[in-house]
Amino acid sequence: MSVRELRLVVTTDDYDEAVRFYRDVLGMPQRDAIAGPGGRVAILEAGRATLEIADPVQAEYIDEMEVGRRVAGHIRVALEVDDTEKVTGELTGAGGELIAAPKLGPFKAVTSRMSAPAGLQLSLWSLTDEA
Numbered sequence: 620m621s622v623r624e625l626r627l628v629v630t631t632d633d634y635d636e637a638v639r640f641y642r643d644v645l646g647m648p649q650r651d652a653i654a655g656p657g658g659r660v661a662i663l664e665a666g667r668a669t670l671e672i673a674d675p676v677q678a679e680y681i682d683e684m685e686v687g688r689r690v691a692g693h694i695r696v697a698l699e700v701d702d703t704e705k706v707t708g709e710l711t712g713a714g715g716e717l718i719a720a721p722k723l724g725p726f727k728a729v730t731s732r733m734s735a736p737a738g739l740q741l742s743l744w745s746l747t748d749e750a
Contacts, residue, residue: 624668625668625669625670626662626668627668627696629737629738629739630737631736631737631738633736633737634658634659634661636714636736637736637737638661638663639714639736640710640713640714640715640735640736641663641735641736641737642661642663644709644710644713644714645698645706645710647663647664647665648663648664649661649662649663649664650662650663650664665698666699671697678691678695681742684724684725684730685719685722685724685730685731685732685742686718686719686732687719690718690732690740691740692740694739694740695740695741695742696739696740696741696742697741697742697743697744698741698742698743698744699744699745699746700743700744700745701745702745703721703728703729703730703731703743703744703745704721704729704731706743707720707721707731707733707743710733710735710741710743711733714735714736715733715734715735715736715741716733716734716735717731717732717733718732718733718734718740719731719732719733721743723747724744727746727747727748728744728745728746728747729744729745729747730742730743730744731743731744
């Protein structure tokens, strides 16, 4: 047995805003959209998907490093982007709420944190050559 695809399924009351934010602003290409008598769903591509499982101690460490305090629930979406500072600015200008501004972390990555439509907390990160 092997898993061929990972999908994070998010239910939101503001479907149109969530699709606009993730597809149109963040630039996640739409693979499919289904509308039926039961409602609507959009399937957006996110490049490579992984399932990251953290224990509470590591989750607290990541929150402390990125934000300065424990803020995430049991689900946080981490997205690798080309330029954390640029994408953070674009997303905060389009409906995302900044929790922590971009900063260099201990893993050679620039990270930021925000609350985004559909009740998701996003960590944005991009690798850097800085130590």
